Amino acid sequence: MSxxxxxxxxxxxxxxxxxxxxxxxxxxxxxxxxxxxxxLSFHLLSTQSSYLNDTIGILPNILNTLYIIIVTMxxxxxxxxxxxxxxxxxxxNKKLVSAIEFAAETLTGIPSIIFGLVGxxxxxxxxxxxxxxxxxxxxxxxxxMPTIIRTTQESLKTVPMSYREGALAMGAGKWYMIRTVVLPxxxxxxxxxxxxxxxxxxGESAALLFTxxxxxxxxxxxxxxxxxxxxxxxxxxxxxxxxxETNVAFAIAVVLIILTLVINMIAGLAAGRLRAKTK
Amino acid sequence: xxxxxxxxAAAVLLLVSITATLAACGxxxxxxxxxxxxxxxxxxxxxxxxTNGSTSMESxxxxxxxxxxxxxxxxxxxxxxxxxxxxxxxxxxxTCDIGLSSRDLTDAEKAKGLxxxxxxxxxxxxxxxxxxxxxxxxLEQIASIYKGDVKNWSEVGGSDLAIACIGxxxxxxxxxxxxxxxxTKGVCVLSQELTSTGAVIEAVKNSENAIGYTSFSAVEDQPxxxxxxxxxxxCTEDTIADDSYAIxxxxxxxxxxxxxxxxxxxxxxxxxxxxxxxxxxxxxxxxPAGK
Amino acid sequence: xRENMKQDAKKERMSELVPHLIFLFCGLxxxxxxxxxxxxxxxxxxxxIHKIGIIxxxxxxxxxxxxxEPSFGILPFVLTSIYGTAGAVLIGVPIGIMTAxxxxxxxxxxxxxxxxxxxxxxxxxxxxxxxLVGMIVLVPAIQKIFRLSSGATLLCAIIVLSxxxxxxxxxxxxxxxxxxxxxxEEASMALGATExxxxxxVSLPAAxxxxxxxxxxxxxxxxxEAMAIIMVSGxxxxxxxxxxxxxxxxxxxxxxxxxxxxxxxxxxxxxxxxLVLFLFIMIINVILNVFIKGKGKKDVA
Numbered sequence: 001m002s003x004x005x006x007x008x009x010x011x012x013x014x015x016x017x018x019x020x021x022x023x024x025x026x027x028x029x030x031x032x033x034x035x036x037x038x039x040l041s042f043h044l045l046s047t048q049s050s051y052l053n054d055t056i057g058i059l060p061n062i063l064n065t066l067y068i069i070i071v072t073m074x075x076x077x078x079x080x081x082x083x084x085x086x087x088x089x090x091x092x093n094k095k096l097v098s099a100i101e102f103a104a105e106t107l108t109g110i111p112s113i114i115f116g117l118v119g120x121x122x123x124x125x126x127x128x129x130x131x132x133x134x135x136x137x138x139x140x141x142x143x144x145m146p147t148i149i150r151t152t153q154e155s156l157k158t159v160p161m162s163y164r165e166g167a168l169a170m171g172a173g174k175w176y177m178i179r180t181v182v183l184p185x186x187x188x189x190x191x192x193x194x195x196x197x198x199x200x201x202x203g204e205s206a207a208l209l210f211t212x213x214x215x216x217x218x219x220x221x222x223x224x225x226x227x228x229x230x231x232x233x234x235x236x237x238x239x240x241x242x243x244x245e246t247n248v249a250f251a252i253a254v255v256l257i258i259l260t261l262v263i264n265m266i267a268g269l270a271a272g273r274l275r276a277k278t279k
Numbered sequence: 280x281x282x283x284x285x286x287x288a289a290a291v292l293l294l295v296s297i298t299a300t301l302a303a304c305g306x307x308x309x310x311x312x313x314x315x316x317x318x319x320x321x322x323x324x325x326x327x328x329x330t331n332g333s334t335s336m337e338s339x340x341x342x343x344x345x346x347x348x349x350x351x352x353x354x355x356x357x358x359x360x361x362x363x364x365x366x367x368x369x370x371x372x373x374t375c376d377i378g379l380s381s382r383d384l385t386d387a388e389k390a391k392g393l394x395x396x397x398x399x400x401x402x403x404x405x406x407x408x409x410x411x412x413x414x415x416x417x418l419e420q421i422a423s424i425y426k427g428d429v430k431n432w433s434e435v436g437g438s439d440l441a442i443a444c445i446g447x448x449x450x451x452x453x454x455x456x457x458x459x460x461x462x463t464k465g466v467c468v469l470s471q472e473l474t475s476t477g478a479v480i481e482a483v484k485n486s487e488n489a490i491g492y493t494s495f496s497a498v499e500d501q502p503x504x505x506x507x508x509x510x511x512x513x514c515t516e517d518t519i520a521d522d523s524y525a526i527x528x529x530x531x532x533x534x535x536x537x538x539x540x541x542x543x544x545x546x547x548x549x550x551x552x553x554x555x556x557x558x559x560x561x562x563x564x565x566x567p568a569g570k
Numbered sequence: 571x572r573e574n575m576k577q578d579a580k581k582e583r584m585s586e587l588v589p590h591l592i593f594l595f596c597g598l599x600x601x602x603x604x605x606x607x608x609x610x611x612x613x614x615x616x617x618x619i620h621k622i623g624i625i626x627x628x629x630x631x632x633x634x635x636x637x638x639e640p641s642f643g644i645l646p647f648v649l650t651s652i653y654g655t656a657g658a659v660l661i662g663v664p665i666g667i668m669t670a671x672x673x674x675x676x677x678x679x680x681x682x683x684x685x686x687x688x689x690x691x692x693x694x695x696x697x698x699x700x701x702l703v704g705m706i707v708l709v710p711a712i713q714k715i716f717r718l719s720s721g722a723t724l725l726c727a728i729i730v731l732s733x734x735x736x737x738x739x740x741x742x743x744x745x746x747x748x749x750x751x752x753x754x755e756e757a758s759m760a761l762g763a764t765e766x767x768x769x770x771x772v773s774l775p776a777a778x779x780x781x782x783x784x785x786x787x788x789x790x791x792x793x794x795e796a797m798a799i800i801m802v803s804g805x806x807x808x809x810x811x812x813x814x815x816x817x818x819x820x821x822x823x824x825x826x827x828x829x830x831x832x833x834x835x836x837x838x839x840x841x842x843x844x845l846v847l848f849l850f851i852m853i854i855n856v857i858l859n860v861f862i863k864g865k866g867k868k869d870v871a
Binding site for chain 2: 634635636637638705709710713718720721722804805806807815825826828829830831832
């Protein structure tokens, strides 16, 4: 009898917990939409904040987010892909490989505020790069490197050995073979990794507080590299807790969630295609 | 979506982002002035002016620099909100042109060769929840509340609720001003230490037990909180100007003695200390010093 | 002719060697980053600990960084981080594991897909957004329910943290549960156990190492979180109490860094907190990994 009760209780527990998860998501997103969508307006999205006119605009922050994605990926993709190439195609020394993989693993476990701290120390204090998109991007490169390396590695591993052997058998050099045979076939996986990394960059805030700064002024690309520039997430924090403009904060939250949703969808599609390929 | 479709989608996304970037490259979007624009691009002053310091002075510096940049399109004024202490430091070691401080310089700082120029006087108001029964407190009562000697609203004429003292973080000029005037330096018992004016307002909005202090300019358009009178005196421009409102502090520009500012910085400095700036300063709820 | 062939061979060797070196360099990048981080944290964190004294720093109970006679004891922050993480894990892990069991074993295809998507979406939401909703919804709620003067408390932070680690735990646990061989479950049911009993008493233990990995992930996320909890935890350097305003190690760094003067002891102390946090996380990872590997060995046998 008690066995039945136990079974039913646990079953109920399973349903409740899952329901809680879904309820959390639905209420979270629902509330954000409820508070944020009324606050959205074309004016908010296309101008910068003005004291003279007493208006708020988040265009600078949207652009800053875009700039930092571009700069971070421009630096991280070459280094990450090359690192993954080394690990899968070139490395012979087992110890070196495991050292590199251990390092990448360690990087994933470090909290973003520590990256922000070190980024501030190394880039703004030691190297003297002014607080801005460049310093922020360099910090983010350290953070997303493991993601890029890992997804590129997996993608490279899906390329059948026969492709490589065929090319080498015909006399191609190793690098030539990689360039013409392996990489083109691995591009889909690399792109998936990049999309995941972009998703992470969009949501990052703690690492950027002291490296990219809190500035809310509109800058063009070149200026923003060395001027204090707040991305969307940092702007949300500033408007919510420093300026007390909670409606603007919710509007930014809506923008962030939509961006995240879109990125997730694209990544899901890309990953699905990758899985289909490996089967 | 086949391989070709996917590749196209990724390429399109890339193209869109590059286009957007190039469009923003060289964009120098200036806000529409509400009729305050002076005679267009007046002088050939150009360069960067960096200001650094007090977070309370953000809206004042913000509105002044916006107008200045409208009138002098080749100048770029930047502001870093780092707190009065850091602003004074930065001015002292030359990492910024003009330091901003919402407190007066200490003797030690003056000895390092720094000068302060007061451009405005700001009132620090005491705010409580809009449902609070209290509307006036004396300076001594405020001090006892923050020291923790008075713990319940009923002791000062309010309902039977525990008092929650909201304060600013340790480096805040507002906190420094408040504690100096009320004589509670280093002995405040706070239930929350928030890092900005906005956060204090939000906290007081949401709690009937709370009392907080913020800059007068910040409470202008805030309908959901109640501003207390101090010793019967309410905080207005006039009571700040004639010193009858007790809790007020100076907004100062910090510069180094004998060190010449760059042309752009000097032009900016002259502008914000001139009476052309009074209207804008007043717009932020702060009292221009020269009045 | 021979000369040309020699030159061609040399060129080919160069064009193979150069890429090899470049890739080697890049491969070492990850190692370089980790070294760089560790070295910098140690260099900047040691001075303050040296000046303050390690016992006083780690176990001192008062943190007054800007008082006339400052004291820099970080015990409040360390304990708060520990309690906060423990609380988040206590709430998040059971709910996460149960949801994972449901997803992997019980749920029909459609609801499973929906819940899985829900978990992934939750994972992608930026932490500031959690902080914002926490600040606007949870803080006033806790204040009303417990009749406090302010709702920004450790409890609020624990709730936010547990919601944040939920997706990671669900995702990793689900993968681990799906990897459990069908034979184990079929054998158990053939012996008369119900489905629920099988999942709880056979599948879960079999997936132990994966679930442990999920917990490690959750712990890592919870102890390193800063932005979400800075908006809901009150930020006063108290010794931790469930309904008190508290400061975590992460929020201690974030809240004072922007105005700590360069070169001051306060700033150096903040770096030291960063160092302590870093070491903490390393130690927890090592302990948990040893724990997992130990258990894993038992399973393989």
